[in-house]
Amino acid sequence: MNDERIPPIPFWIKKQVHKPCWSLRYIIKSLFRDDLEVLIKKINKCKYVVLTDSGSTALTLGLKYLKNKRSSDKVMMPSYCCKSVANAIISAGLRPHFNDVNLKFQPQLGRTKVLATVVPHFHEMKSPIKQFRGVVIEDKAQRMQDPLRGKFGILSFNIGKQVQSTGGGALVTDDKRLADFVSEHLGVQGFWQTTTQLINYLLMVNLRPLTFFVYNILNKTGIVHREEDITKRYEAVNKKEVTFQPKKINFIQKKLTQSQLYNSNPIFTQKTRPILVKCRYLLMQELAKKGIESEWVNYPLHLQKKYQKYTSEDLTNTEKIWKQTIITRKE
């Protein structure tokens, strides 16, 4: 069986991989208080928080600040990672350099001299912060509940994260100059961008079972067909240029994020589970029959055309585990 195929879509989803954790009570509560920054500060035990429209914006601006004190233009990051991180590095005018992860998805120390190392906590699991090369940046997009370690950390409230809004993010740090630099470089988000984000969010999360239902019918009639070849699929995505406009978080994002943080217990218990399996495609098919959604993530960046020009460490584990990993919801 060819493992390089995109997952089947469950006919009807009983268990979604990603689900927001909103309650009307907390949303209303959040409308009358304005303390998202205070909540984030408390969780991260840090002095400064700058709210942004995304984790990517926070990382881009944090890196731009570091770039002023430049020693190298390379930033180390795992190849087993979403491309937003590499795109943020490129947007900051720097170059990604890929390192490996171990079999617990924890980034490994590299050998090359770099300006900074981005250390993500993949699949809500804690990565140790060791003596990584250059300035250590903690990527808290997938796990945010621990105190900040590293020069600065980035948070994301996008789809698939612990706290989900219609997007949004933050930079956390103890360095006042860095926080001021990031605040000063943020622009205001346009009305259409906010509307598009909202529609996108509804389709991607809340109305997802419905869109899958329509998609399955269209698929059967042959009007649309699913691309089975991962490389081709990613080549098409890779053609897009990297352009980031660092923006502020908008009102809706802020309130939805805040409301979930009030309700923090269910958020900070691990909700998704990575499973390592030899033939993931078969397992995904079986899960889909039961209405359980699963997905694979992090097609290694060094295998994608757009990032092939960048340098890497030895990536043996990455090449091995990415093909064997799927994500499902835990409870």
Ligand SMILES: Cc1ncc(COP(=O)(O)O)c(C=O)c1O
């Ligand atoms: C590990 C990691 N870092 C950073 C990001 C970027 O966050 P955002 O989507 O808010 O730009 C993501 C999101 O996909 C991520 O998974």
